Amino acid sequence: MHPPRVSSVRALIVGAVIVASTVPAAAQTAPAQRDPDSFIQRQRALERRLRSEFEAELSAAQRAAFDWGGWYGLHVFMFDDGAESSRTFRRHDLRLWGRASLENGAHDFYARTRLSVLDFNSGDSYDGDDHDVEGPNLERGTYRFDLRRAVLADGGAWIDSNIEVLAGRDLAHWGTGLVLSWPLDQIAVRGTVRDFELTGMFGRTVGSAEDFDLSRTANRMRRDFMGGQLTHRGFERHEPFVYALWQRDRNDEEFGWPVRDLDYDSLYLAIGSTGEVAKGFRYVAEAAYEAGTSHTGRLLEPENEIDAWALGLELEYLFASKRRTRASVEYLFGSGDGDRLDSPTDTLGRRTPGSQDTSFVGFGYRNTGLSFAPRYSNLHLWRAGASCFPWPEHPRLRNLELGADWLLYQKHHASGAVSDPTADIQSGYLGWEMDYYANWRVDADFAWTARFGAFFPGKAFSDRTTRTFLLVGMTWSF
Numbered sequence: 456m457h458p459p460r461v462s463s464v465r466a467l468i469v470g471a472v473i474v475a476s477t478v479p480a481a482a483q484t485a486p487a488q489r490d491p492d493s494f495i496q497r498q499r500a501l502e503r504r505l506r507s508e509f510e511a512e513l514s515a516a517q518r519a520a521f522d523w524g525g526w527y528g529l530h531v532f533m534f535d536d537g538a539e540s541s542r543t544f545r546r547h548d549l550r551l552w553g554r555a556s557l558e559n560g561a562h563d564f565y566a567r568t569r570l571s572v573l574d575f576n577s578g579d580s581y582d583g584d585d586h587d588v589e590g591p592n593l594e595r596g597t598y599r600f601d602l603r604r605a606v607l608a609d610g611g612a613w614i615d616s617n618i619e620v621l622a623g624r625d626l627a628h629w630g631t632g633l634v635l636s637w638p639l640d641q642i643a644v645r646g647t648v649r650d651f652e653l654t655g656m657f658g659r660t661v662g663s664a665e666d667f668d669l670s671r672t673a674n675r676m677r678r679d680f681m682g683g684q685l686t687h688r689g690f691e692r693h694e695p696f697v698y699a700l701w702q703r704d705r706n707d708e709e710f711g712w713p714v715r716d717l718d719y720d721s722l723y724l725a726i727g728s729t730g731e732v733a734k735g736f737r738y739v740a741e742a743a744y745e746a747g748t749s750h751t752g753r754l755l756e757p758e759n760e761i762d763a764w765a766l767g768l769e770l771e772y773l774f775a776s777k778r779r780t781r782a783s784v785e786y787l788f789g790s791g792d793g794d795r796l797d798s799p800t801d802t803l804g805r806r807t808p809g810s811q812d813t814s815f816v817g818f819g820y821r822n823t824g825l826s827f828a829p830r831y832s833n834l835h836l837w838r839a840g841a842s843c844f845p846w847p848e849h850p851r852l853r854n855l856e857l858g859a860d861w862l863l864y865q866k867h868h869a870s871g872a873v874s875d876p877t878a879d880i881q882s883g884y885l886g887w888e889m890d891y892y893a894n895w896r897v898d899a900d901f902a903w904t905a906r907f908g909a910f911f912p913g914k915a916f917s918d919r920t921t922r923t924f925l926l927v928g929m930t931w932s933f
Contacts, residue, residue, distance in 0.1 A: 491536065491581065491874075491875070491876075492667075492828070492829065492830050492874040492875070493536060493827065493828040493829065493874070493875060494536070494581065494828075495665055496823060496828040496829075496830070497532065497534075497825070497828055497924075497926075499820055500820075500822065500825075500828075501530060501546075501926075501928075503820060505526075505528070505930065520555065520556050520557070521554070521555050521556075522553070522554050523551070523552060523553040523554070524551075524552055524932065524933060525549070525550055525551040525552060525932070525933055526548070526549075526550045526930055526931065526932045526933075527547075527548070527549050527550075527930070527931050527933075528546075528547070528548040528550075528928060528929065528930040528931075529545070529546070529547055529548075529928060529929055530545070530546050530548075530904075530926060530927070530928030530929075531543070531544070531545050531546075531926070531927050531928065532544040532545075532546070532924070532925070532926050533924075533925045533926075534826065534922070534923065534924040534925065535826075535920075535922040535923055535924070536877075536922065537875065537877035537912075537916070537918060537920075537922060538877065539579065540920075542575070542576070542579040543575065543576040543579055544573070544574070544575050544576075544579065544580075545572075545573075545574040545575075546571060546572070546573055546574070547571065547572040547574070548569060548570070548571050549569070549570045549571075550567055550568065550569050550570075550594065551567070551568050552565065552566065552567035552568075552595075553565075553566055554566075558604065558605060558608035559604055559607065559608045560601060560604045561600065561601050561602075561604040561605035561607075561608050562598070562599075562600060562605075563597075563598070563599040563600075563601075564597070564598055565595060565596070565597050565599075566593065566595065566596045566597075567593075567594045567595040567596070568590065568591045568592065568593060568594060569589075569590055569591065569592055569594040570588075570589070570590040570591045570592075571588070571589040571590055572586075572587075572588055572589075573586070573587045573588070573589065574586055589663075592663065593624060594624075594638075595623075595624055595625055595626075595638075596623045596624045597621055597622065597623035597624065597625045598621075598622050598623055599619065599620065599621050600619065600620040601617070601619050602614075602617055602618040602619070603617040615648075615649070616646070616647060616648045616649075617646070617647045618644065618645070618646050618647075619644070619645045619646075620642075620643070620644050620645075621641070621642070621643040621644075621645075622641075622642050622643075623640070623641070624638060624639070624640050624641075624661065625638065625639070625641065626638050626639075627639045627641055627643075627656065627658055627680070629682070629684055629698055629700060629725075630684070630696055630698060630725055630727050630741050630743075631727055631729065631739050631740075631741040631767060632819045632820055632821070633725065633727070633741040633743055633765055633767045633817065633819045633821070634700060634723045634725055634741075634743050634765070634817045634818065634819050635680065635700060635723075635817070635818045635819055636818070636819045636820040637660065637664075637818045637819075638660075638661050638664070639658030639659060639660060639661070639680060640658060640659050640660075640661060641656055641657065641658030641659070641680075642656070642657055642658070643655065643656040643657075643658075644656075649689070650687055650688050650689025651685065651686070651687055651688070651689075652685070652686040652687075652688060653683065653684070653685050653686075654683065654684045654685075654686075655682070655683045656680065656681065656682055656683075657679075657680070657681045658679070658680045658681075659677070659678070659679050659680070659705075660676045660677065660678045660680075661676075662675040662676065662677065663675065663676075664676045666678075666706065667800045667816060667818075667830075668717070668719060668800060668801050668802050669798070669801060675706075676706070677704075677705035677706050677707070678702055678703065678704055678705060678706070679702070679703045679705055680700060680701065680702055680703075681700070681701045681703075682698055682699055682700035682701060682723075683698060683699060684696060684697070684698035685697055685698070690730070692730045692731040692732075693728055693729075693730035693731075694728060694729050694730055695726075695727070695728040696726070696727055696728065697725065697726045698723075698724075698725050699722070699723070699724055699725075700722070700723040700725070701721075701722050701723075702720065702721045702722075702723070702747075702818070703720050704717075704718045704719045704720050717749075717750065717802045717803070718748070718749060718750045718802075719747075719749045719802055719816070720747045720748055720749070721745055721746070721747035721761055721816065722745070722746045722747050723743050723744070723745050723817070724743065724744045724746075725741055725742065725743040725744070726741070726742055727739075727740050727741030727742065728740050728741075732770075735772055735773045735774070735775065736770065736771070736772050737770070737771045737772075737773065738768075738769065738770050738771070739767065739768070739769040739771075740767070740768050740769075741766070741767050742764070742765070742766045742767075743764070743765045743766075743815075743817070744763075744764055745761055745762075745763040745764070745765070745815055745816070745817070746760075746761055746762065747760075747761040748760060748761060749761060749802055749812055750802075759810060759811070759812040760811050760812065761811075761812045761813075762811050762812070762813055763789075763790045763792075763812070763813050763814055763815035763816070764788070764789075764790045764815060765788060765789045765790065765815045765817060765831065766786070766787070766788040767785070767786075767787050767788075767821060768785065768786045768787075769783060769784070769785040769786075770783065770784055770785075771783040776843075777844075777847040777848070778843040778844050778845060778847055779843060779844050779847070779856075780841070780842070780843040781841065781842055781843070782839075782840070782841040783838075783839070783840050783841070784837075784838065784839050784840075785836075785837070785838040785839075785840075786835075786836070786837055786838075787821050787823070787831050787834070787835075787836040787838070788831070788834070788835055788836070788867070789815040789817070789830070789831035789832045789833065789834050789867070790813050790814065790815045790832075790833070790867055791813065791814050791815075791832060791833020791834070791866060791867035791868040791871040791873075792812055792813045792814035792833065792868065792871050793868035793869075793870040793871045794807050794810060794812075794871070795814055795833070795871050795872050796870075796871070796872055797872055797876070798872050798874065798876070799814045799816075799830065799832035799833045799871065799872050799873055799874060800814065800816050800830065800832055800874065814832050814833060814871070815831070815832050816832060817831075821836075822838070822860070823836060823862070824860075824862045824864075824888045824890060824908060824910065825888070825890045825906055825907070825908030825924045825926070826888055826890075826908035826909060826910035826922045826923060826924035827862075827864065827875065827885075827886070827888050827908075827910040827922070829864070829873050829874045829875055829885075830873075830874040832873070832874060833866055833867045833868055833871045833872065833873050834864065834865075834866065834867060834873060834885075835864070835865040835866070835867060836862060836863070836864055836865075837862070837863045838860055838861070838862045838863075839860070839861050840858065840859060840860035840861070841858065841859060842856055842857065842858030842859070842892075843856070843857060843858070844856050844857075845857060851897075852895075854895065854896035854897075855893065855894075855895040855896075856892075856893065856894045856895070857891075857892075857893050858891070858892050858893075858894075859889070859890065859891045859892070860888075860889070860890040861887070861888070861889050861890075862887060862888045862889075862890070863887045864885035864886055864887065864888070864913070865883055865884060865885060866882075866883045866884075866885060866915065869881055869882055869883035869915075873885065873915075877916060877918065878912075878915040878916055879915075879916070879917050880914065880915050880916065880917055881915075882913070882914035882915040883914075883915070884913035884914045884915060885912070885913050885915050885916075886910060886911050886912040886913035886915070886916070886919075887910075887911055887913070888908060888909065888910040888911065889908070889909055890906065890907070890908040890909075891906070891907050891908075892904070892905065892906040892907070893905045893906075899932075900931060900932045900933065901929065901930070901931050901932075902929065902930045902932075903928070903929045903930075904926070904927070904928050904929075904930075905925075905926065905927050905928075906924070906925070906926040907923070907924065907925050907926075908923070908924040908925075909921055909922070909923050909924075910922040910923075910924075
């Protein structure tokens with residue numbers, strides 16, 4: 456996209472208006488929602504697809520000291536979730552952003568707001584509210600400081616080591632995103648010395664976000680994160696990393712429990728790497744161990760010790776062709792607990808209080824399909840996919856991408872629950888899914904997408920009716 460250039464005064468006014476208009480909205484308490492995990496996963500998948508467009512726009516904005524722009528998106532969802540044979544949902548999003556970069560990028564200010572209109576067909580919503588407006592909310596709002604750029608702007612010499620500071624609301628993406636890929640209000644400091652990069656972060660979830668634990672009565676997500684990550688960037692083709700991340704439950708229940716609030720406090724230790732195993736072969740790998748404690752808040756019940764695992768492995772091959780063909784395979788695992796019969800993530804619902812809790816609960820993101828879209832808790836997932844640009848020399852269709860994914864799902868513990876409550880039989884085989892998609896960048900300012908998925912339930916479902924999902928949408932930038 457090529458946003459219009461504006462004067463510095465106008466840009467500062469726009470940025471100030473954006474921030475001022477969104478702070479009150481962000482501070483409000485959002486009503487409790489009980490949307491299922493699959494619906495939340497689909498919204499996150501849409502946001503992730505659009506994120507590359509946002510980042511490309513920011514890269515273009517770096518050429519100017521002051522800039523602004525926006526997007527309007529309309530996306531229509533039609534799907535079967537196993538409870539209703541058909542639901543239709545339309546989402547309108549208007550985003551406005553402003554950016555100011557001072558002293559050759561030493562100081563960078565960025566703010567983005569989002570106003571959304573959520574529109575279900577009559578009776579199709581999950582909470583009884585078929586028509587809703589969200590916002591305007593502060594989606595991103597950051598200040599970044601770069602020591603190296605500041606020294607150069609002051610006339611100093613280039614320094615090999617560097618310190619960067621981020622303060623504000625931004626996406627926290629640690630490692631490959633297996634454990635944490637979530638917007639946080641945060642302070643992060645990143646230091647680089649030779650080939651090593653050390654990042655420290657303290658953050659808190661945005662209050663209006665949906666909590667993973669739907670057994671809670673708290674109407675806002677309040678969780679604190681603190682951690683450190685060490686990355687080595689000295690290898691030519693590999694970037695290994697390790698990190699430790701603490702999560703603390705700060706939710707307050709609306710209705711008091713006999714002794715204490717429910718708690719889920721976790722510690723994650725992870726190791727992984729990204730890079731190339733050979734020319735054209737890219738890989739992503741991460742393994743995470745989760746420890747900590749959880750408590751149901753009930754009288755005389757002991758705490759549950761958390762002992763869980765997750766693993767994500769992906770290999771992608773980029774073909775040397777004009778069509779930019781790529782093929783990938785992926786394995787994803789999140790450990791489960793046979794003691795959890797209703798949900799793999801809710802604090803309530805365990806049969807044996809005080810026993811070891813082996814169900815993995817993370818705050819990351821992975822593509823787990825369009826139609827089924829489960830959490831990766833008590834889950835084995837295998838995926839194979841491919842995509843290409845079939846007409847690279849066509850004047851109108853050269854930026855049309857076509858792709859497909861095929862996914863297979865299996866439980867870790869056949870007796871345990873997965874995030875879809877309609878999987879009501881204690882069987883390990885969950886089913887398989889095929890997804891097809893098209894992404895078309897029509898021109899610099901207009902993009903179109905279509906996605907279709909069909910999930911074929913396995914023996915873990917008493918209702919094995921095929922579930923379909925269709926998404927059609929467009930994005931216009933200005």
